[in-house]
Amino acid sequence: MCIRFLLLFSRQGKLRLQKWFTAISEREKKKIIRDMTTMVLARQPRTCNFLHWKDLKIIYKRYASLYFCLAIENQENELIALEVIHRYVELLDKYFGNVCELDIIFNFEKAYFILDEFLIGGEIQETSKQIVNRAIEASDMLQETMEEYMSKPAF
């Protein structure tokens, strides 16, 4: 598959999640984020979900208020990349139950953990929804009890 990066941003262009699968300098990242948000947000409705950008293909899709934007290498398969996005949305949805932008803002670390169970190094690790969900649930079970945490001070 070879995904180079995944970005989630809102319709206002606010970045909600960023995942880089190759080493890129912080300055370069900021530039890419800027390019992606302007490019994708400028697209008209009902246009296709693919763009060429430098030597990469950009695959994006909007879910409610959030844009999911994936960069893949030039010879990769666009449609299957589109379904990578959809599968990730399904996983988030299953975990949060009707996921919305706020879930991802407030539980960004969970969104990262779920992504890590699904993709590694830009490749798909597991395509079965059940297995990924089971892995995430299992890791939640490993956590210490809520009470132990809630008794701690807020700051």
Added chain:
Amino acid sequence: MPAVSKGDGMRGLAVFISDIRNCKSKEAEVKRINKELANIRSKFKGDKALDGYSKKKYVCKLLFIFLLGHDIDFGHMEAVNLLSSNKYTEKQIGYLFISVLVNSNSDLIRLINNGIKNDLTSRNPTFMNLALHCIANVGSREMAEAFASQIPSILVAGDTMDSVKQSAALCLLRLNRTSPDLVPMGEWTARVVHLLNDQHLGVVTAAASLITTLAQKSPEDFKTSISLAVARLSRIVTSASIDLQDYTYYFVAAPWLSVKLLRLLQCYTPPEDAALRSRLTECLETILNKAQEPPKSKKVQHSNAKNAVLFEAIALIIHHDSEPTLLVRACNQLGQFLQHRETNLRYLALESMCTLASSEFSHEAVKTHIDTVINALKTERDVSVRQRAVDLLYAMCDRSNAKQIVAEMLSYLENADYSIREEIVLKVAILAEKYAVDYTWYVDTILNLIRMAGDHVSEEVWYRVIQIVINRDEVQGYAAKTVFEALQAPACHENLVKVGGYILGEFGNLIAGDSRSSPLVQFDLLHSKFHLCSVPTRALLLSAYIKFINLFPEVKTTIQEVLRSDSQLRNADVELQQRAIEYLRLSCIASTDILATVLEEMPPFPERESSILAKLKRKKGPGILPDIDDTRWNGNGNVEHSESGSAHPFTDLLNLNSAPSAGASLLVDVLSDSFSPASQDVFVCKNNGVIFENQLLQIGLKSEYRQNLGRIYVFFGNKTSTQFLSFSSSVSVEALTLRSPQLNIHAKAVDPTVEGGAQLQQILNIECVSDFTDAPVLDIQFRSVSECVLCSPRVLVQLCLHVLFLSSWRYVTLLSLSPQQEVQTIFKAKHPMDTDVTNAKILGFGVALLDGVDPNPANFVGSGVIHTKSTQVGCLLRLEPNAQAEMYRLTLRTSRESVSQRLCDLLSDQF
């Protein structure tokens, strides 16, 4: 603030996030963040030891702040502590922080590696997975050094859990991409191939990714994967949709795995074994058949997954390019998609057809869709789809449809999106030239281009039309007539004025017989545009005028008057003023004979490849453009464009601007004539010497290399007796890819004046970050006021610097580099075949000569290492001379194919 749904709630974190969200302004947000950073800093520095929970919470806050776009310069230590914790959630957050904020701090890396090591050996699958994720996420060299040898054994161990195997496979894949030299091949490779047989489809999917990447680098080692992949694919495509349980995605059986297997097969040619081959063909047919079945679901996910597999199957069919029936079926399928209501499918169909167009079997079939594609160009709402349509038209163009396609592209150009106009202009220019049967059509097309999209017509395009007109007698009269007519328009683009000025200056006499285009009319027409033009165009027009004086003595006085006017002789621009003075003087003192000699018609341009094509390639970056220059076969099996392609390539007209015609013999076209092969030799096979020389300037070079660092001393010698002014010299590297630059070059600035006879030294420091193909280019510009140069042209030199970071190394074993990384070429000897000279050249190239390795003592065998910052590339070379035939065979084997290719290209010009 929504209730945290599951797992642990870090209340402090949630409160902080809502605070940030409630900030009314950017300033308020920054203020709140600074407050928080101060708080966290004090907590981390405080005497009281923090418990795991607080540490986790603060590290999470830091992460959030970082993701908002602020810099974080502390907290790494706490994160490392967390990842060494025994509590799962703490470990998880610690790893997350490290993964997101990769830091090259070496002390820290050691600590992180320590934590990873503990987790990898913990035999706790959850911990092992976290550690593997972290290695894959960071993927740094230090980590590769520490773990690359350990991961293969985790991957193939019998008792490893499936999920760990999946992580290990992909982790290894990542390390192989970043530091291939550190991932050892070994007996594990055979066992990895057998993972394609694993019962767990997740393991198969991960393994397929790994094998594909490895097979791309060394196909021979993974050849056994072909039969396993075909068997697996066949089982998937023939399975009932419920068989694969959760691996069925919207009624499509294992789409991700299918795509991966099809991709893996694209590393190879069609299987030789007949049974296997027919089984694969069956699979591909089944996939094509399924496309015709009614959908099992109305959901877009169903059709996307199904078509993803279909497009990958078509890609494999195109890659094999051996089954005409499959190719034609693929083409018909794509033809259906061209009119599909889904924009995505139309887009992809256009894209795939571009590659189909270059196959001999399907080129004709693709051409039948020309009307649909033209229609797409006219009616698609989406500019990216229209762009694909332009690409496809370009790819399907041949002599039979060139006129239609060029006409359609031209008419589209008028309404085209600004972002793609320049590209269309280049494509039209290339097609018009390539498929021109009569050159009047070519000239018309280019003038139309300039008229419709003058701003997007780059210099290469109008240089090219002039080259062609000058080199082809039969079109000169027509060209003069056409530009003359085009210039009649009240408003015409400056590029048209340039072409018009140049062509009338050269060939105006061919139409002067007609009273409607008499010399005076021609001159008045040109001069009516003069005042609206920029300085370079005016300079060009002045040269056209002096050419007129030579062509038409009857307008001499009129032109002299113009040249004599204050607006010329006292023009604020030095170039214009100088031209006016010199031309006026020349026209007054020179006899007719001298004028005729000095202002003679431009000689034909030496034949060379079109610079427009080069520009288009540059613009699109490597690999994106369907390369119509690749051999395309027509029905008879002849190379179709060999006769058209090589018929009229010309040189660049780089100096056209600065001194178009006057004193043509004095114009130093440094780029084309002085860059002789002899000087290039010195470059590649020696570290010092004179690399360039002409009447004005000599450039010498001295270079030294240590590992991946190089220093080059460039010496510029002024051979004239007068100063060089505005002297500048800079180095540029073209970087098209996302990756960071492959070379870091620092050039010290030089003095802008070089005294007559003096020498100037410039130091270039170069660091090689990773392997590269494009040689850096040295740009030198200066003005010379030497008495022999009439117009003081701005002299421009561009040189390619071949920088080599090679050092000799005798220990590359022949076995460690597989034949797949081999590149071979056979070429004719360009120099006398002298053993000692060849020896010296190979040594000078930077490799060690290995005696007695090759059974044939006449052969040369060498080995070396290319040092870059990120990796070292071992390389072996063998040069086999054939004295009778005066030919050489050169074989290069390195651990990277691109490097082999590059070295081979470089060296094949040397012997």
